[in-house]
Amino acid sequence: MTSRREFIIKFGLGSAALVASYGTAQGAMAQGAMVAENDAQAIALGYKVDANKADKAKFPKYAAGQQCGNCALYQGKAGDAAGGCPLFAGKQVSAKGWCSAWAKKA
Known part of the structure; x- marks a missing residue:
């Protein structure tokens, strides 16, 4: 069972990774x-x-x-x-x- 604290941390890290990968994909499309x-x-x-x-x-x-x-x-x-x-x-x-x-x- 995941605690609320673990969920928030994992959600935050996952969101940051998603945003970073989106920026990389945008850069690749721009090129x-x-x-x-x-x-x-x-x-x-x-x-x-x-x-x-x-x-x-x-x-x-x-x-x-x-x-x-x-x-x-x-x-x-x-x-x-x-x-x-x-x-x-x-x-x-x-x-x-x-x-x-x-x-x-x-």
């Missing part, structure tokens, strides 16, 4: 697959893994220095090679990439 340049959404937005290869004729808005890493939509941390972008749900973009939705970070 989704990289967006492929031939992905339909990527094609529509002119996404390129290397910003220097952006189609300047098709996307005249592109300017040197614009990269996903300095875009307002980029969800990675400074210095990360890749990070999430809400335009490509569940996938990551290259920090050195570019697409036509680029917006200056505040």
Whole structure:
């Protein structure tokens, strides 16, 4: 028979373990697959893994220095090679990439 004290302790430890594992699972999901340049959404937005290869004729808005890493939509941390972008749900973009939705970070 388990005492009330043992139950509360075990419940607390179990809850903490569950919360910790949830955080780890969230981190793993956030690190989704990289967006492929031939992905339909990527094609529509002119996404390129290397910003220097952006189609300047098709996307005249592109300017040197614009990269996903300095875009307002980029969800990675400074210095990360890749990070999430809400335009490509569940996938990551290259920090050195570019697409036509680029917006200056505040």
